[in-house]
Amino acid sequence: MAQNRENPGWDRLLAWLTFFSVLAALYLSLVYAPTEKTMGDVQRIFYFHVASAWIGMFAFFVVFVASIAYLAGKDARWDIYAYTSAELGVIFTTIVLVTGPIWAKPIWHTWWSWDPRLTTTLIMWFLYLAYGKIRSSLGEEEKRARLAAVFGIISFVDVPIVFMSIRWWKTLHPAPVVGGSTGFALAGGMIPAFFVSLFAFTLLYIFLMRRSVRIERMSAEIRAIKENL
């Protein structure tokens, strides 16, 4: 078991760095960034909505990679990575799915629309809830890790579709900010707000990930001791 190899000093540094970048992101998105002309202040949801979406999809990508790595080598460490990342992915996708309708209500005058982007994102959310359900329904560690890894690979089918949906189809959902042909251009002051928010959420993901991994290792250690008794 690879315990105590990480330096707690790094974790403390990471925690403070995350805290201050979140503060900076809040300041930049709420105060510094100019108010969008047509949408008004509600456009400021965008900074954290998009950052959560990116981190959520990234988290599911980590699940995918960790699942493959687990099946290839049967190393329990990868199983922990896959599980914690899936949980965080669900948290970030929940943020996306809640803030999206809150933005849409004043702008589209409806909470929800069945356009490809929204539909595929909702499906993605359900898929990783199901992933958690597989895990909670199995007691034996090896079997749980193996079956979850198999589903972690299959469920990733939807993630690229979510990512590409606004690039493939003309959707009601706004076009992508990066890599899209007709994306609504970010005004000068919005660019730092967006990238600092993205940076803050990336740090938050790494911070929470490290913490959850540490907790999972602790609980694995407890199980190991109990089995020995």
Added chain:
Amino acid sequence: MDNSDTIFYLFIAYTFIWALIFWYTLRLGKREARLADELDLLKQSLKDKI
């Protein structure tokens, strides 16, 4: 678009985001504390046995 109207939606969205993250972090902290206690207890009882 009336600005004072949309700022209400903005408020709800930001509150939700940070409440969710705060709740999740709190839950992690609680779980960590509980497991740390359990681990200490187990290690202590192991030591006592020997």
Added chain:
Amino acid sequence: MNFAGKVRVLLWKEVKSELRTKEMLSAMLVFALLVAVSFGFALEIAKDEVAKVLPGVIWVTLAFAGILGLNRSFVSERQNDCIYGLMLCPVDRSAIYVAKTLMNLMLMAVVELIAIPMFFIMFNYPLPANLGLLILVLFLGTYAFMVIGTFLSALAASTRISEILLPILMIPLIVPVLICAVQVTGGVFSGDLSGVSLYLKLLVTFGAIYSGLPFILFDYLLEV
């Protein structure tokens, strides 16, 4: 014996055990017809609206009837630990998967052969002119959701709560297939085939992905 021969032997075993009890087929058929009846009086739609609603009704019914059958597909092997007997057979694990999938496809074919005409009768809707396309989309849609469904039913059968777990795992994965199939079926009913080819291509793509992934991953599912 080559792969196809082994699959044929395993498929014959499936057919024989199903013919002995007719457990899955009867449940799926009765269920499909009951859903048709329920929709019939619950919706009570005017005739010109049937064309809009019927494709969705048909596909939701087929998907749920499929899930009902799939619930038994691998769970039945758990009784008396038959699954270990299967795994001890000198065949690739994927042959077991292929045989199960073929069996489930055959069951669905029988269900569709009886249930689809019943839908047209109960909703008092004339058979569409383009029958060939209707059969094609029925095949492509059923294939795509049954290949992934059979795999997931093997996955769910290894847990304690397989009957609850299977729909939760399966529905999110087959929603895109159902959407495409409903679009094509709607096109067949209305006679407007302009947007159909995109959805047919998507159905073929999903069919390919959903049969390729299980083929690679099935070995990991049946480890002891």
